[in-house]
Amino acid sequence: xxxxxxxxxxxxxxxxxxxxxLIGVFLLLQFAPGDTVDAMMAQMGGGDAATAKELRKFYGLxxxxxxxxxxxxxxxxxxxxxxxxxxxxxxxxxILERLPPTxxxxxxxxxxxxxxxxxxxxxxxxxxxxxxxxxxxxxxLIFYATPSFWFGLMAIVVFSVYxxxxxxxxxxxxxxxxxxxxxxxxxxxxxxxxxxxxxLIFLAIYLRIMRASMLEVxxxxxxxxxxxxxxxxxxxxxxxxLRNALLPMxxxxxxxxxxMLGGSVVVESVFSLPGLGRLAYESVVQRDLNTLLGIVxxxxxxxxxxxxxxxxxxxRLDPRITAEG
Amino acid sequence: MDAVKRxxxxxxxxxxxxxxxxxxxxxxxxxxxxxxxxxxxxGRPLVWPFxxxxxxxxxxxxxxxxxxxxxxxxxxxxxxxxxxxAIAILIGILVxxxxxxxxxxxxxxxxxxxxxxxxxxxxxLLLVLVAVFGSTLTTVTIAVGVVSWPAPxxxxxxxxxxxxxxxxxxxxxxxxxRNIQLIFGEILPNALPPVIVYASVVMAVxxxxxxxxxxxxxxxxxxxxxxxxxxxxxxxxxxxxxVSAIPGIAILVTVLAVSLVGQGLNDALNPRLKxx
Numbered sequence: 001x002x003x004x005x006x007x008x009x010x011x012x013x014x015x016x017x018x019x020x021x022l023i024g025v026f027l028l029l030q031f032a033p034g035d036t037v038d039a040m041m042a043q044m045g046g047g048d049a050a051t052a053k054e055l056r057k058f059y060g061l062x063x064x065x066x067x068x069x070x071x072x073x074x075x076x077x078x079x080x081x082x083x084x085x086x087x088x089x090x091x092x093x094x095i096l097e098r099l100p101p102t103x104x105x106x107x108x109x110x111x112x113x114x115x116x117x118x119x120x121x122x123x124x125x126x127x128x129x130x131x132x133x134x135x136x137x138x139x140x141l142i143f144y145a146t147p148s149f150w151f152g153l154m155a156i157v158v159f160s161v162y163x164x165x166x167x168x169x170x171x172x173x174x175x176x177x178x179x180x181x182x183x184x185x186x187x188x189x190x191x192x193x194x195x196x197x198x199x200l201i202f203l204a205i206y207l208r209i210m211r212a213s214m215l216e217v218x219x220x221x222x223x224x225x226x227x228x229x230x231x232x233x234x235x236x237x238x239x240x241x242l243r244n245a246l247l248p249m250x251x252x253x254x255x256x257x258x259x260m261l262g263g264s265v266v267v268e269s270v271f272s273l274p275g276l277g278r279l280a281y282e283s284v285v286q287r288d289l290n291t292l293l294g295i296v297x298x299x300x301x302x303x304x305x306x307x308x309x310x311x312x313x314x315x316r317l318d319p320r321i322t323a324e325g
Numbered sequence: 326m327d328a329v330k331r332x333x334x335x336x337x338x339x340x341x342x343x344x345x346x347x348x349x350x351x352x353x354x355x356x357x358x359x360x361x362x363x364x365x366x367x368g369r370p371l372v373w374p375f376x377x378x379x380x381x382x383x384x385x386x387x388x389x390x391x392x393x394x395x396x397x398x399x400x401x402x403x404x405x406x407x408x409x410x411a412i413a414i415l416i417g418i419l420v421x422x423x424x425x426x427x428x429x430x431x432x433x434x435x436x437x438x439x440x441x442x443x444x445x446x447x448x449x450l451l452l453v454l455v456a457v458f459g460s461t462l463t464t465v466t467i468a469v470g471v472v473s474w475p476a477p478x479x480x481x482x483x484x485x486x487x488x489x490x491x492x493x494x495x496x497x498x499x500x501x502x503r504n505i506q507l508i509f510g511e512i513l514p515n516a517l518p519p520v521i522v523y524a525s526v527v528m529a530v531x532x533x534x535x536x537x538x539x540x541x542x543x544x545x546x547x548x549x550x551x552x553x554x555x556x557x558x559x560x561x562x563x564x565x566x567x568v569s570a571i572p573g574i575a576i577l578v579t580v581l582a583v584s585l586v587g588q589g590l591n592d593a594l595n596p597r598l599k600x601x
Contacts, residue, residue, distance in 0.1 A: 161562075285543075287456070
């Protein structure tokens with residue numbers, strides 16, 4: 001229960017942050033050239049000034065900026081994100097449609113990066129300054145420096161164009177209708193390359209942190225005790241070192257959640273996945289500012305949610321945290 | 326001098342420095358090797374690399390010399406990376422110094438703002454900024470700088486928190502020094518080294534951010550940038566994949582060089598933490 005109340009307090013503390021972000025971005029978007037009505041008029045193929053004025057009145061765009069901001073925040077409380085004139089639907093339903101691919105992609109990439117970062121980090125730390133460590137650390141540096149979109153393009157060239165093992169893009173095969181397990185497998189095969197592409201840089205970060213944190217924990221007294229007790233090295237690592245060495249990795253998930261969401265904008269564009277990131281890109285190109293503001297709101301919510309979950313995991317891994325709270 | 330010696334003892338740091346110097350040399354010499362506009366038509370489109378001695382790295386979809394664009398692209402990447410980093414570090418130092426020195430409500434307000442910037446994915450914020458202010462070289466550079474300052478701010482704040490009550494600061498206070506003098510004259514020089522080392526991380530990320538933006542065709546289209554070229558090459562990816570491949574390698578090498586130099590500096594300045 002203490003865990004929940006602690007994490008809950010952190011969650012409550014993030015509400016002012018969320019409001020701050022919304023106010024900031026809302027005011028920022030007032031500087032954008034053109035508003036929703038301009039975009040709508042352009043879609044309709046032009047119109048006279050009287051219609052524009054009427055539309056502005058209808059959408060409340062003729063009010064003063066503080067009044068508009070107040071209206072917007074009040075609508076947000078009721079979970080109404082406004083109307084997207086480009087998609088002809090409420091922004092909330094546009095975003096909801098695009099959310100599943102992004103969440104799937106982020107979860108897959110995070111699991112991939114976390115698992116392999118952990119394994120490689122442990123291998124590197126156990127052979128510190130010998131060839132496995134040098135090899136893994138060098139690869140980590142190169143992965144860190146690789147632009148994700150470029151890696152994605154090269155992966156498409158190798159695996160989709162030359163080897164033809166995996167599809168070059170899209171979320172699922174729309175040519176044939178599949179159900180159940182076959183549909184899941186089809187989606188999975190479409191997500192292999194995007195997952196690798198998005199996960200690569202995080203793999204590099206995780207393995208570096210894991211290596212450093214393993215090295216730190218391996219030198220602690222209690223590990224020496226475990227060894228002196230006669231435990232073999234594998235048991236020392238899996239039972240005693242890993243749990244403590246994992247703490248910085250878990251912290252990092254929370255810190256990197258936003259970066260990962262940002263990275264999915266690029267990766268989803270490379271692989272034409274119909275996700276939130278691609279929607280963000282499209283709404284910038286099409287000047288759909290309502291949708292853009294909605295995405296800002298949802299992505300901030302997503303980051304806050306991830307951090308809430310991380311707090312829970314953290315408290316579970318390290319009981320000392322709740323004891324202090 | 327010890328730090329310099331320690332720096333050159335690390336092969337990775339030396340390799341990084343050499344790579345960085347090569348990229349800088351490319352940026353400087355671009356005008357000598359390729360006096361013509363790198364975005365001007367140079368020959369037939371889609372000439373493969375090494376097939377025509379006139380175009381060592383081939384030409385892109387519209388017949389522009391790829392090698393020339395790589396050389397001029399080094400200028401753009403280093404310029405945007407450097408200036409954006411300077412902006413980010415400057416804002417970060419100001420915010421971090423005031424928050425860490427004054428504490429209390431100043432700290433509270435500034436950290437709330439920092440938190441807001443960190444909660445919003447920086448690439449999404451970058452998209453918003455570009456949507457609002459357009460995508461010229463200047464706005465993109467400033468935008469990249471503006472989304473990158475929270476981490477240096479937190480670092481500076483942590484340094485200030487640990488330094489603000491040391492004896493030398495208290496001595497300064499008893500001498501009647503003003504707060505501004507204490508912050509910038511006394512504490513900042515001591516807080517600076519880790520922040521400067523961290524600048525290499527900021528610069529690596531800034532270069533990657535700009536290239537991603539250019540790849541999405543949301544950066545300045547009127548300059549020869551590596552990201553632009555990768556985005557262009559995407560249209561002919563299936564067969565002429567080299568148009569995208571070559572500038573990608575340039576970005577990789579540059580970012581790798583910047584991070585290796587940063588890590589080398591870190592190890593040289595904090596020898597006890599080496600290998601972490």
